[in-house]
Amino acid sequence: DSGVTQTPKHLITATGQRVTLRCSPRSGDLSVYWYQQSLDQGLQFLIQYYNGEERAKGNILERFSAQQFPDLHSELNLSSLELGDSALYFCASSVLPGGQPQHFGDGTRLSIL
């Protein structure tokens, strides 16, 4: 158990819809990372937050947004969903935004029908 909690575990929705994925970091971790794992794209970094502020941005679409709240949990919002957004979305956390190992949640499987 990594201590990182992601909900929901599975999500099925239709094109054009909007969903919110939630992540609670490991106790004591201030930094949260979001990743997308598609079958053909491997693991892609989306965005990172540290103590409530955006720290780094990767290949995140404009239809996607995220935030980290004062209690350090984070939400990833995906809107105007397309079939290609079907993927496994991982959240990871670390104590600091440095080279410390990241602890991954179990992921949210998003299926777009």
Add this chain to the structure above:
Amino acid sequence: AQTVTQSQPEMSVQEAETVTLSCTYDTSESDYYLFWYKQPPSRQMILVIRQEAYKQQNATENRFSVNFQKAAKSFSLKISDSQLGDAAMYFCAYRSAIGAGNQFYFGTGTSLTVIP
């Protein structure tokens, strides 16, 4: 941007034997971190081993060790005495140690099968 390449999409090893997974990366930076993550069928991402670029000594963690060749930008993972539980997808990852951008770059993964 940094890139991480895992040229072996699939590998197999006999139980109790040794296997080496390859990883190369491209960077102009001198200070960075390298990681190997394991993703079993349960899909959880588990840190296997970590290497700081400024350290010449190769990292080891029980049956797992790396061969870090900084000049060649190579970071291979050796698994000794392979066990059935080692069967998983293995990802190599790079992270800069410099600056505010702390983005991790992952390779496309190597699927390891352990044959009983």
